[in-house]
Each structure stands twice: as C-alpha cells, then as structure tokens.
Amino acid sequence: xxxxxxxxxxxxxxxxxxxxxxxxxxxxxxxxxxxxxxxxxxxxxxxxxxxxxxxxxxxxxxxxxxxxxxxxxxxxxxxxxxxxxxxxxxxxxxxxxxxxxxxxxxxxxxxxxxxxxxxxxxxxxxxxxxxxxxxxxxxxxxxxxxxxxxxxxxxxxxxxxxxxxxxxxxxxxxxxxxxxxxxxxxxxxxxxxxxxxxxxxxxxxxxxxxxxxxxxxxxxxxxxxxxxxxxxxxxxxxxxxxxxxxxxxxxxxxxxxxxxxxxxxxxxxxxxxxxxxxxxxxxxxxxxxxxxxxxxxxxxxxxxxxxxxxxxxxxxxxxxxxxxxxxxxxxxxxxxxxxxxxxxxxxxxxxxxxxxxxxxxxxxxxxxxxxxxxxxxxxxxxxxxxxxxxxxxxxxxxxxxxxxxxxxxxxxxxxxx
Numbered sequence: 307x308x309x310x311x312x313x314x315x316x317x318x319x320x321x322x323x324x325x326x327x328x329x330x331x332x333x334x335x336x337x338x339x340x341x342x343x344x345x346x347x348x349x350x351x352x353x354x355x356x357x358x359x360x361x362x363x364x365x366x367x368x369x370x371x372x373x374x375x376x377x378x379x380x381x382x383x384x385x386x387x388x389x390x391x392x393x394x395x396x397x398x399x400x401x402x403x404x405x406x407x408x409x410x411x412x413x414x415x416x417x418x419x420x421x422x423x424x425x426x427x428x429x430x431x432x433x434x435x436x437x438x439x440x441x442x443x444x445x446x447x448x449x450x451x452x453x454x455x456x457x458x459x460x461x462x463x464x465x466x467x468x469x470x471x472x473x474x475x476x477x478x479x480x481x482x483x484x485x486x487x488x489x490x491x492x493x494x495x496x497x498x499x500x501x502x503x504x505x506x507x508x509x510x511x512x513x514x515x516x517x518x519x520x521x522x523x524x525x526x527x528x529x530x531x532x533x534x535x536x537x538x539x540x541x542x543x544x545x546x547x548x549x550x551x552x553x554x555x556x557x558x559x560x561x562x563x564x565x566x567x568x569x570x571x572x573x574x575x576x577x578x579x580x581x582x583x584x585x586x587x588x589x590x591x592x593x594x595x596x597x598x599x600x601x602x603x604x605x606x607x608x609x610x611x612x613x614x615x616x617x618x619x620x621x622x623x624x625x626x627x628x629x630x631x632x633x634x635x636x637x638x639x640x641x642x643x644x645x646x647x648x649x650x651x652x653x654x655x656x657x658x659x660x661x662x663x664x665x666x667x668x669x670x671x672x673x674x675x676x677x678x679x680x681x682x683x684x685x686x687x688x689x690x691x692x693x694x695x696x697x698x699x700x701x702x703x704x705x706x707x708x709x710x711x712x713x714x715x716x717x718x719x720x721x722x723x
Contacts, residue, residue: 307671307673307677307679307687307688307689307693307696308354308355308356308679308687308688309354309355309679309681309685309686309687309688310344310352310353310354310355310364310661310685310686310687310688311352311353311355311361312342312343312344312352312353312686313342313343313350313351313352314329314339314340314341314342314343315339315340315341315342315343315350316337316338316339316340317338317340317341318338318340318399319338319340319397319398319399319400319401320338320339320340320341320396320397320398321338321339321340321396321397321398321576322334322335322337322338322339322398323335324339324396324576325339325342325394325396326339328342328394328665328683328684329342329684330683330684338398339396340395340396340397341393341394341395341396342393342394343391343392343393344391344392344393344394344661344663344686344711345364345388345390345391345392345583345661346363346364346365346368346387346388346391346583347391347583348365349585351363351364351365352364352661352686352688354367354688364388364688367688368386368387368388369386372385372386374690374691374692375659375690375691375692376388376659376690376691377657377658377659377691377692380658380659380691380713383632387583388583388659389582389583389632389633389634389713390580390581390582390583390633390634390711390712390713391580391581391582391583392578392579392580392636392661392663392709392711393578393579393580393581394446394576394577394578394579394663394665395443395572395576395577395578395579396576397572397573397574397575397576397577398574399538399574400534400535400538400539400571400572400573400574400592401571401572401573401592402544402571402589402590402591402592402593402595403452403544403547403548403569403570403571403589403590403591403592403593404569404570404571404587404588404589404590405566405567405568405569405570405587405588405590405602405605405606405607406438406439406440406441406564406566406567406568406584406586406587406588406605407433407438407439407566407567407586407588407605408438408566408567408605409437409438409566411438411566411604411605412433412435412436412437412438412439412584412586413436415432415433415586415601416433416434416435416436417436418433419431419432419433429595429596430596430598432586432587432588432598432601433586434585434586435584435585435586437582437583437584437586438566438582438584438586438633439566439581439582439584439585439586439587440563440564440565440566440581440582440629440630440631440633441563441564441579441580441581441582442561442562442563442564442579442580442581442627442629442631442634442636443556443561443562443564443572443577443578443579444556444559444560444561444577444578444579444580444627444636444638444709445556445557445558445559445560445561445575445576445577446558446575446576446577446578446665447558447575447576447577448555448556448557448558448575449555449556449560449572449574449575449576449577450531450553450554450555450556450572450573450574450575451553451554451556451562451570451571451572451573452531452548452551452552452553452554452570452571452573453551453552453554453562453564453568453569453570453571453613454551454552454568454569454570454609454610454611454612454613455486455489455550455551455552455569455608455609455610455611456550456551456552456610456611457610457611457612458480458484458485458488458489458610459484461480461549461550462477462480462481462484463524464525464528464549465477465480465549467518467523467524467525468511468514468515468517468518468523468525468529469514470507470510470511470514471510472506472507472510472511473507473511476492476495476496479491479492479495480492485610486608486609486610487608489550489608489610490603490606490608492550493547493550493606493608494603496543496546496547497543497546497547497590497591497597497599497602497603498599499543499546501541504541504542504543504546505541507546508536508540508541508545508546511532511536511545511546512532512533512536515529515530515532515533515536516529516533519533527553528549528553531548531553531573532545532548532549534573535548535592538592539591539592539593542591542592542593543591544571544590544591544592544593545591545592547569547590547591548571548592551569551570552612552613554613554615556575556577556615559617559618559625559638559640560615560616560617561615561616561617561618561627561636562613562614562615562616563614563616563627563629563630563631565607565629565630565631566605566607567605567606567607568607569590569606571592578636578663578665578709580634580635580636580711581633581634582631582633582634583633588601588602588605588606589602590602590606618637618638621637622650622652623639623640623641623650623652624637624638624639624652625637625638625639625640629714631714632713632714633713633714634711634712634713634714635711635712635713635714635715636709636710636711637709637710637711637712638707638708638709639652639669639698639706639707639708639709639710640705640706640707640708641667641700641705641706642705651697651698651699652697652698652699653695653696653697653698654689654695654696654697654698654710655695656691656692656693656694656695656696657691658691658712658713658715659688659689659690659691659712659713660688660689660710660711660712661686661687661688661689661710661711661712662681662686662687662689662698662708662709662710662711663681663685663686663708663709663711664681664682664683664684664685664686664706664707664708665683665684665707665708665709666683666705666706666707667683667700667701667702667703667704667705667706667707668680668681668682668683668700668701668702668706669681669698669699669700669701669702669706669708670698670699670700670701671687671689671696671697671698672696672697672698672699673693673694673695673696673697674694674695674696674697675694680701681701681708
C-alpha cells in the first residue's frame with residue numbers, strides 16, 4: 307500500500323475552491339482548478355510515495371513489474387499500462403460539447419492520422435492514441451449535465467414551446483422523422499450552418515428562451531441552460547445542439563455511464579469520474595478548440611431516450627457501479643452512522659490493481675500481512691494487484707466517504723465484492 311501524490315489540472319472552467327478545500331490548501335486558489343488526476347496518464351501521472359518520502363512516477367512503478375502491479379490478466383491485455391484514469395472533477399462553468407470513439411473507431415482513426423503525419427500534440431489531432439474512452443461520472447454534489455439525445459417527439463414539444471420563427475422549418479424536419487435519422491439530419495444541419503446564419507438565429511432563440519423562463523414554462527430548466535450557454539459561447543452552434551440533449555441533475559451518489567458516441571457536456575458541480583486512460587475527444591461545440599464535423603458525425607451515436615442514472619449495486623456499505631467497460635469499475639464506500647453495524651469493515655480482495663481516494667472523513671486500510679495506512683480527506687493510495695486482501699474501516703467520526711477504482715472484474719479475473 308502506497309500513498310499517492312496527484313496532479314491538478316488548471317482548466318479555465320474549474321473551481322477556485324473545491325479542489326483546494328479537498329486538499330486542505332488555502333482558498334481561493336490562485337487560478338481555477340478543474341481536475342485532480344489519479345493514475346498513470348503520461349500527461350500528469352500520480353507519484354507513488356515511499357515510507358521515506360521518496361516519490362516515483364506510477365508509470366515507472368508499473369513498467370518495472372507490470373505483472374505484480376497490475377496482475378497477470380491485466381498486464382496480458384494492456385501491458386504495463388493502467389487502463390483507467392480516476393479524476394475528481396470540479397466544474398464551475400460548462401465544458402465543451404464532446405463525444406468519444408469506440409475501440410474500433412479509435413484504432414482506425416489513430417492509424418489514419420499516423421499515416422497522414424499529423425503530430426500527436428497537434429490541435430487538429432482527433433486520435434492521439436488508439437484506445438476507446440468510455441467514462442462514468444458519479445456526483446459528489448448536485449451535478450448538472452447534458453448527455454444523450456432526448457426522445458425526438460419530446461424535443462419537438464420543446465422547440466414548439468419556445469416558438470422561434472427561424473426554427474420552425476427545423477422543427478418540422480424533426481417532427482416528420484422523429485427518430486435517430488431525424489436527429490442526425492437536424493444535428494448535421496445545425497452544426498454545418500454558416501456562421502452568419504447562426505449569428506442571425508441565436509438572438510431570436512435566446513429571446514424566446516427568456517420569455518419561456520419568465521412564464522415558468524414546462525421547459526424552464528432547458529431554456530435557462532440555453533441562455534447560460536449562449537452567454538458563455540456567443541455564436542456557437544453548440545448552443546443549438548444543446549436543445550437536442552437530455553438535461554440531467556445528478557444528486558450525490560448518483561452516476562451515469564457515457565459509452566462511445568454519447569454526446570455530452572458537464573455544466574456545473576463536483577464529481578468523481580472514472581474513464582479509460584485515453585485522450586481521444588471529438589468536440590461538437592461550446593469551445594474555441596478544433597471541431598472536426600465529418601469525424602464527429604462518424605463517431606456520434608444517434609440513439610435516443612432518457613439516460614440511465616444509477617446509485618450502484620449494494621454490497622454492504624459499498625455501492626458498485628458496474629458498466630460494460632472492461633477498463634474500469636468504480637465503487638463508493640460510505641459510513642454515516644456511529645453504531646457498530648453501520649460502520650462495519652469492508653474487505654477488498656487482492657489480485658487487482660486499485661486506486662482509493664477519500665473525499666470525506668478518514669479511512670484506515672489494514673492488509674492481512676499487518677501493514678496499515680490511513681487516508682485523510684483528499685488523500686489517495688495505490689494498491690498493487692500482488693498485495694494481499696485489505697480491510698477498510700472508518701478512521702474518523704461522522705461521515706466517511708471513499709471511492710475505489712479498479713479494472714472491470716471480468717478483466718481482472720477476481721471478484722469485485
């Protein structure tokens with residue numbers, strides 16, 4: 307068991323308070339702090355901290371003995387590469403509208419851009435690596451997002467409720483073909499509109515949304531979101547695209563899985579996010595960065611309907627968020643009450659690599675070989691696959707909240723409970 311030292315990414319949409327408070331640093335921070343990365347991503351790898359305080363990049367630790375650190379099954383599939391990345395995400399402002407490729411799409415796109423000689427760090431590079439990037443986000447606070455295409459008939463109701471004359475023909479287009487192909491046609495139309503047309507259309511749309519909000523209409527939350535996005539990203543086609551997506555509010559402990567092709571953006575809130583260890587992003591707006599429309603349309607999945615929100619499968623004090631992604635699995639462990647039953651110990655079986663992060667209270671980890679390590683709020687640890695079983699128990703009164711990240715249980719070949 308080893309403490310981890312993690313990097314914080316200072317993106318402009320981040321918070322000046324959330325991550326600083328989590329880590330016990332002065333508030334406000336000097337600049338926005340958006341994401342704390344826990345893992346072995348080449349851009350910002352965590353450091354393993356030895357008992358004497360020496361720090362070693364987790365990447366180097368894995369490379370030195372992948373079978374022991376990751377387990378034979380994981381090393382056999384991914385070599386010395388940790389397949390997941392864990393994040394604490396603090397969104398003060400909306401992120402870019404984006405989607406991620408499937409494994410096949412990533413491999414093909416990576417080979418294509420390698421042959422074309424596009425530098426991997428270039429701004430117009432879509433596929434800096436050949437891997438998929440599914441992700442799951444679990445709310446720590448109330449967490450607002452747009453994700454997945456809404457039921458087309460419901461979107462027609464929204465568009466007619468805000469009564470924007472310039473959009474009437476577009477509404478009719480979707481009403482006549484209220485399915486995935488209709489969504490594809492309308493989204494393609496909007497994302498390829500000439501800039502002068504967008505500049506002429508958006509003011510009327512925003513005025514209609516203001517009226518709908520003042521009247522407390524049925525789609526008030528959706529209209530407030532469009533107004534916020536229109537203010538932050540004037541003239542951006544992503545403001546139109548936001549009208550097609552499900553507007554979600556996750557409560558603490560609720561999570562959603564974002565598979566390949568899911569168009570989404572995070573609007574506001576704090577969450578733990580786990581994702582495949584990849585940088586492949588296809589942007590669809592709400593950003594000054596490169597938007598490759600043809601490639602985005604190849605990747606997008608125009609399936610529609612409500613996004614599934616889950617609180618995980620119960621396992622004692624533990625909730626396990628299972629997904630179809632072989633790269634990762636996330637668990638949430640909470641102790642709330644003071645009675646002995648509610649503060650029961652939780653065992654993590656050996657055989658799989660794990661990263662643990664404490665977000666409230668404190669937790670004590672005790673290995674069956676006698677080693678112990680205590681995590682305070684904001685601290686994290688690395689558990690190699692070769693380590694024996696570890697028993698977790700609260701190390702503080704009151705609420706204790708901990709997240710454990712590992713590979714998918716089928717990949718590791720061990721039970722996740």
